[in-house]
Amino acid sequence: MNIALDVMGGDHAPEEIVAGAVEAARAYGVTVSLVGKPDLIRRELAKHATAGLRLPVTPATQVIEMGEKPATAVRTKPNSSIVVASEMVKRGDAQAFVTAGNTGGALAAGILTIGRMKGILRPALVAPFPTQHGFCIILDIGANADVRPEYLPQFAIMGSIYARSVMGIAKPTVRILSNGEEDGKGSQLVVEAVELLKRTPGINFCGNVESKEIIDGAVDVVVTDGFTGNIFVKTAEATARLLQKVMLQELTRGPISTVGAFLAQAALRRVRRRLDDSEYGGAVLLGLSGLVVVAHGRSNANAIRHAIRVAKQSIEQDVLGKIQAGVTQSDGARPRKVVDPV
C-alpha cells in the first residue's frame, strides 16, 4: 500500500509532516511517498531513524500558497506537491493522497486531477465533529457551497459507509441539519432532500436535526450542504475558542487568581483534549475515484500519523468500493419521476 503525502503543506511543514510520515511508516508498515522538494525532504529524513522503512521521495518543485485561487493554482502549477500527489493516485501509483495544506487546493486537485467516482453527483468533505459524548461526522463541510436535493442521499450513503468503516459505528443514524426538528421544517432544499432521504436504501435516516442535538451527541452522521456545514463547523469552533478564552479571563480574576489560573490551565487542557479531533485524521474528501485526506493546517506529527492511518484504514475497508456499490444500489432503487396526470 502506497500513500502519497504532501510534505509542503501545513503550518508545520516540512518538519512535522516528515516526522509524522516516519511514525506512520513504522507503526502501520505502509509505504509513504514523500512529495515535495527533495533537498528539504532529505534534510528532514536525516533527523530520523528510517532504516527498513518505506519512505520514497517524489520530487515536486512548486508550492501552492495560501492566497492563491485553488482551481487556477492547480491548473497553472502542474509540478506543485498536491498536483503531483493527486496524479500518483490518478495513475494508481498511490492509493490515497494526504495533505495538511490549503483545503481549497486539495479539493481542486482532487476534483480536477483524480475526478469523480462513476455515479457520484458531487464529492463531499467529511469531518469528525466533537460532541458531548464523543464525535459524530458531518458532510459536506465545504466542497460544495451550492447543492441540489439529490446530492444529499449520496452524502448520506458516503457518510454512513465512512462512519461504519472508519469510525466503527455499526448502524449509524443519519439526520439532516435544519432550523427545526419537526418534519416539514427547513429550507426548500432541506424539505425536498428529506423526501429523497426517506426512500434511500441502506441508510438509517432519522429526520431533521438542530445544532443543539448534534452538540449533545444525538446523531452519528449529519448531512448538509457545504455552505451551511462549513458555517456550522466554524461557528462551533470559534465559539468554543472564545468561551475558553473568556473562562480563562474570568477564572484568573479576583483575589485567589493564582489558584484559579492553575485550575483553569489544567481544566482547559483537558477540555481541549476532549475536543481534539487529531486522532480522527482530519477531513476526507469522498466521492472521487481516489482517496484524499485533508488534515488540519495546524497538524503536528501525531495528527499526520493519524491522517495516514485513516487513509490506510479506508483503503483496507474498501470505503470507495462500498460507496460505489451503495450509490449504484440507491440509483437502482430510486423511483422514476412520477408525472402528474393533468
Next chain:
Amino acid sequence: MNIALDVMGGDHAPEEIVAGAVEAARAYGVTVSLVGKPDLIRRELAKHATAGLRLPVTPATQVIEMGEKPATAVRTKPNSSIVVASEMVKRGDAQAFVTAGNTGGALAAGILTIGRMKGILRPALVAPFPTQHGFCIILDIGANADVRPEYLPQFAIMGSIYARSVMGIAKPTVRILSNGEEDGKGSQLVVEAVELLKRTPGINFCGNVESKEIIDGAVDVVVTDGFTGNIFVKTAEATARLLQKVMLQELTRGPISTVGAFLAQAALRRVRRRLDDSEYGGAVLLGLSGLVVVAHGRSNANAIRHAIRVAKQSIEQDVLGKIQAGVTQSDGARPRKVVDPV
C-alpha cells in the same frame, strides 16, 4: 404611546410578564396594554403597586400552544393573545406588540395580521448576538428559510437603521455571513447578494464575514438568510452551553475540587452575564407596518421591561419610518435590469 403586551406567552407567564409591564410602565411612563385572560392579569396586577400607572387590560381568551403550527393557529384562534395584540397594532390602537411566546406564532401573527411595509419584500427577524467585545446584530435569524438575493439589501438597510437607532452605533458596518472572507467566496445566493449590497445606498457594506470574525466582534450588522442565520445563532448558543458544562466538569475534578467548584461557579456567572442579551430586549421583527418585539421564551420581568424599552425606543426613533425611507431611496437607486444584447 401604547405598547400591547402578550401576557400569556413565555416560560414565566403570566407572573414575570405582568411584573415586567409594571416595571416598564413606571420606568418609561408608557401605556402597556396587557393582553390575555382578564382574571389572570388582574390577579397578577394585585401583587404590585400600580397607582398612577397606565396598564389597561385587553381581553384575549385563547392561547396558542407551543406545538401548534403557527400559521394555522393564528388563523383558527382569532381571540388568542398574539392575534388580539397584533390587531391592536394593525388598527393603530397600539404602536408595538411585545411577546415572549412562540416565535413562529409571533411571526405568523405579524405577517398575516399586521402585514408587510410597502416596498419591503420580506420582513426579517433581527437579534443581538454576543461577541468578544459586546454585541452585534444579525438578521435574518429565522423569518425566511429561503431568500432571494434582492432581499439582502433590504435586510442591510433595516439592520443598519436598527443598529443606529436602538443600539446607538453611529455608522454601523454591514457584512454578509459566508464560508470565506474573500470576495467571490460563498454560495450563489451570497455572491449575487454581494453585488447588490455593493451598490445599495445608505449602508456601510464591508464584504463577506466568517463566523470567527463575527464572534471576535469585527462587525456591527451581519446579514444572512433566515436558515443560515438561525443555525449560526443556535450553534453558537449550544456550543457556549456545552463549553460551560464541560469546563465546570473539568474544574470540579481532581484533588482541590471544592476550590475549583467555587471559582468555576463565580466565573460562569460572570461569563453568563457577558453573554446575556436580555438588556437588548430580544429579537425584533422588522419590515412590517407595525413593530413586533419577540423576547426570549425564558424572559423574566427585567427582560420584559427591556423588550418594552426597545419597543419604546424604536417608536421614538421612528425606526419604521426610517426603514420606509431607506427602502424607497434604495429602490430609486437600483439600476434597471440590463438585458444582454444577443
